[in-house]
Amino acid sequence: MNEINRDYTIQTVQNAMQILRLFTVEKREWTLSEIAQKKSMSISTTKRLLKVLEKYGYLERGSRTKKYRLSLSILKLSGIVKTTMEIHQEARPTLNKLVIDFGEAVHIGVLEGTETIYLEKIEGLHPVRLSSHIGKNNPAYCTGCGKVLLAFKEQTEQEEVIKKIELQQFHQFSSKTVRNVKELKSHLSQIKKQGYAVCIDEFSEGITSIAAPIYDYNESVVASISITGPSNRIDLPHVVEGVVKAGKEISKSLGFIY
Numbered sequence: 001m002n003e004i005n006r007d008y009t010i011q012t013v014q015n016a017m018q019i020l021r022l023f024t025v026e027k028r029e030w031t032l033s034e035i036a037q038k039k040s041m042s043i044s045t046t047k048r049l050l051k052v053l054e055k056y057g058y059l060e061r062g063s064r065t066k067k068y069r070l071s072l073s074i075l076k077l078s079g080i081v082k083t084t085m086e087i088h089q090e091a092r093p094t095l096n097k098l099v100i101d102f103g104e105a106v107h108i109g110v111l112e113g114t115e116t117i118y119l120e121k122i123e124g125l126h127p128v129r130l131s132s133h134i135g136k137n138n139p140a141y142c143t144g145c146g147k148v149l150l151a152f153k154e155q156t157e158q159e160e161v162i163k164k165i166e167l168q169q170f171h172q173f174s175s176k177t178v179r180n181v182k183e184l185k186s187h188l189s190q191i192k193k194q195g196y197a198v199c200i201d202e203f204s205e206g207i208t209s210i211a212a213p214i215y216d217y218n219e220s221v222v223a224s225i226s227i228t229g230p231s232n233r234i235d236l237p238h239v240v241e242g243v244v245k246a247g248k249e250i251s252k253s254l255g256f257i258y
Contacts, residue, residue, distance in 0.1 A: 015041065016049050020058060020070075029067035087119060087214065087223055090253035094246045095122045095225075102239055104229030108214070109145030110222070111153075112137065114165045116146035124229060141165050141184055142177045142202040144211030145224040150184075151191035152213050152221035158188070176201040196244050197224075200231055208234045212247030217255025225250065 018039055022030055030038075036046040050068060053059040057073035091108050098106045099122050108120035115137040140146025140161070150158060166181055178184045191197045199209045211226035225247050227239050248258060 012049070015039070015045075016053055019046075019049055019053065020074075023070050029062070029065065029069045031067050035068070086254055087250070091120060091214075091225070091250050094249050095120060098122075098225075098227060098242060098246055099124060101242055102227055102229075104227050104233070104239075107145060107226045107228065109143075109149065109211075109224050109226065111140060111146065111149040111161075114140055114161055114168060116140050116143050116149065116224075118145075119223065126229075126233075138203060139165075139171065139173075141170065142173060142199065144197045144199045144209030144226040144228065147187060147191055147197040147199065148211045148213050148224040148226075149221065151188040151197065173203050174201050174205045178202065196240055196247075198236065198240065206231050208236075210234070210236070210239050210243045212244045213251075214247050215251040215254065215256035219256060222254070 019035060022035060022038060032043065032047060032050065035041075035050070036043050039046070041049075050059060050061075054061060054068075057071050059068050060071040061068050087108060095106045095108070103125040105124040106120075106122050107118050109116040109118050111117075116139075117137045138146065140150055150161060153161065162181055162184065165184070170177065170179055170184075172179070178187060187197075196210065196212045199211075201207065203209070207228060208231040209226050209228040211224045213221040214223040214225055216222045225243060227234075227243050252258070
């Protein structure tokens, strides 16, 4: 893309965002001419932008009034933001308790494409610490948080993510890293059946991660919680019990009913 085309694309995106910001509680509907006048744009340019926003589900046009209004896709996005904020707020006491109880680092992770991104992390009590941080992304196929999120995906969505992972190839971080689709699917099936994931030496030699799902009020798995630490320090049965319990506590605080 040359400089002129890139600048034009950026300006187009900016104009579209400015249109979306016109919609408020006080004025929920706008006509084509009102938007064009308000944003000092031509009718043709405004119409083109509105068609794009309508195509991607961010705006809808009333069949009778012919006015534009925000669609339910915006509500869905706001719901995602709301859930993320709630996870931050509701999970913190539980994370703190896990660190006190087990002394190891705890994470809250979400799935972004084929990777896990950490929304929250609290360091363990030991002097040697993991090289993870909030915002860090790791492959989903060989981490506790990631495997849980994959395991509880709807089947069609899970298949799509696995295909992308296969295209990117299964990078071998250790001798225990998942090697192929068949092996990954077997792991995910077991994780869904037992309700938690255990990754021993898969992403880093000598490191174990135990993770469990976090549900929201829609009964969807929106995140995962994990404890990660040196394999020789992890009391597996004890930690599994603690992580699963923590996942349930956070899920209940988000409105999920067991």
